[in-house]
Structure formats: structure tokens, C-alpha cells
Amino acid sequence: MSVLVAVAAMGLFSCSNTQENVENKEVKTSTVELKEVTSPAEAIARLQEGNARYASDSAVNPHDNHMRIDETAPKQTPFCAVVACSDSRVPVEHIFDQGIGDIFVIRTAGNSVNDDVVMGSVDYAIEHLKVKSVVVMGHESCGGVTGAITEKEEAVENSKVDELLSVIRNDVRPYYGQKDSLDAAIRLNTNKQVERILANPEVKKLVEEGKLSVVGAYYNVHTGKVDF
Ligand SMILES: [Zn+2]
Numbered sequence: 001m002s003v004l005v006a007v008a009a010m011g012l013f014s015c016s017n018t019q020e021n022v023e024n025k026e027v028k029t030s031t032v033e034l035k036e037v038t039s040p041a042e043a044i045a046r047l048q049e050g051n052a053r054y055a056s057d058s059a060v061n062p063h064d065n066h067m068r069i070d071e072t073a074p075k076q077t078p079f080c081a082v083v084a085c086s087d088s089r090v091p092v093e094h095i096f097d098q099g100i101g102d103i104f105v106i107r108t109a110g111n112s113v114n115d116d117v118v119m120g121s122v123d124y125a126i127e128h129l130k131v132k133s134v135v136v137m138g139h140e141s142c143g144g145v146t147g148a149i150t151e152k153e154e155a156v157e158n159s160k161v162d163e164l165l166s167v168i169r170n171d172v173r174p175y176y177g178q179k180d181s182l183d184a185a186i187r188l189n190t191n192k193q194v195e196r197i198l199a200n201p202e203v204k205k206l207v208e209e210g211k212l213s214v215v216g217a218y219y220n221v222h223t224g225k226v227d228f
Pocket residue numbers: 085086087109110111139141142143144145
């Protein structure tokens with residue numbers, strides 16, 4: 001596959017419609033090109049460009065039409081994987097202005113990969129889908145990390161929430177009981193997951209060979225911006 005052009009709206013708007021707002025939209029969408037990603041650096045660049053559009057209210061919502069559904073139906077070839085929090089304010093494809101078939105998304109409360117099912121999902125993306133980058137994205141005001149650094153309340157019977165928080169708590173132990181250090185705890189939690197993914201020698205090897213990157217990121221729920 002050569003070049004994928006992100007002109008989701010173009011086919012609809014390029015005919016004879018002369019309304020001003022439609023023309024503006026056409027100009028905006030036709031300037032964005034989604035090139036095929038062939039390296040970790042290109043994967044991160046594409047995410048950064050998409051996030052810049054999103055955060056400046058210029059998202060073009062690429063790859064979000066039936067043509068793309070048809071194109072990706074036989075096989076998925078996402079260029080990256082993103083491990084993010086389940087928090088409803090962290091919709092990954094929106095944040096990076098990507099669409100169907102672009103990102104292999106793994107979301108859990110607190111974006112921890114300290115679980116076989118979650119880590120298995122990451123490894124699947126690397127080994128089978130050959131993604132060029134794995135991004136672990138923590139976010140501002142994360143409830144999972146907040147719960148993990150907050151002194152324990154009595155657990156609700158038959159609920160697994162306490163178990164979840166214990167898993168995250170192990171990674172942010174230095175900040176336990178320090179609510180003011182939430183942001184530092186969120187960043188530490190992200191770094192721990194990156195380390196955990198890189199602890200797999202096969203993954204480490206791909207990184208050393210320049211075929212893959214595993215990076216941490218931080219999403220600001222106020223600005224919509226992602227820092228890598
Ligand atoms: Zn969260």
C-alpha cells in the first residue's frame with residue numbers, strides 16, 4: 001500500500017456544493033496526507049501531527065468512512081499500538097485524529113500492562129501486527145492512579161476494583177498517601193509500563209534494531225495535548 005490520503009470528507013464535498021462552510025472544510029481536509037508509516041519515528045510524527053490537529057480544533061477525522069471499512073476488512077495493519085486509560089476523556093483515535101485500522105488500542109483503568117491479557121495484547125500488536133511504535137499514554141487527573149496513591153478504603157465485596165488498585169499501587173508506591181504528587185505518580189506509572197514492555201528480550205531487540213519504539217506519553221485533559 002503506498003500513500004493513504006486523509007480526505008474523508010473530500011469525496012462528499014468536492015462536487016458542486018458551493019456553500020462557504022463546506023468549501024472551508026474541503027480546503028482543510030485536502031491539506032492532510034497520511035503517508036504510510038515505515039519507521040518508529042514516522043509513527044510518532046504521525047501521532048504528533050494528528051494530536052496537533054485535534055488540540056487546535058482542526059481534526060479531519062480521517063479513515064472514517066465506508067471506503068475505509070471496505071479497505072481494512074480483509075486485514076488490519078495498524079501503524080502503532082497505544083496503551084491508554086479507559087477514562088472516557090481519553091478517546092485514543094480522536095486524540096490522535098486517526099481512524100479505522102490505524103491504531104491498535106488497549107485501554108484499561110490506569111493503563112497498566114501488569115496483567116497477562118493486557119501484556120499479551122501488546123505483544124500481539126508487536127509480533128503479529130508489526131506495529132512500529134507502542135505508546136503508553138498516562139493522563140492528567142487519572143482516577144486509577146488517584147485511587148492507587150490514596151489510602152485504602154474498605155473494599156466492596158466481590159469487587160475487583162481493589163485488586164486493580166493494588167496492581168497500580170505497586171508501581172507508584174513512592175507516592176502512596178501523597179495526593180499532591182498525583183502528577184508525578186501518573187508519570188511514574190507510565191514509565192513503569194514502558195519498562196515492563198521493554199523487559200521482553202524480543203521486544204528490546206526490535207527496539208535496538210530500530211524497528212520498534214516503546215515510549216511513554218502524557219495526555220492533558222484540559223488542553224487536549226499529548227507530550228511524548
Ligand atoms: Zn485514568
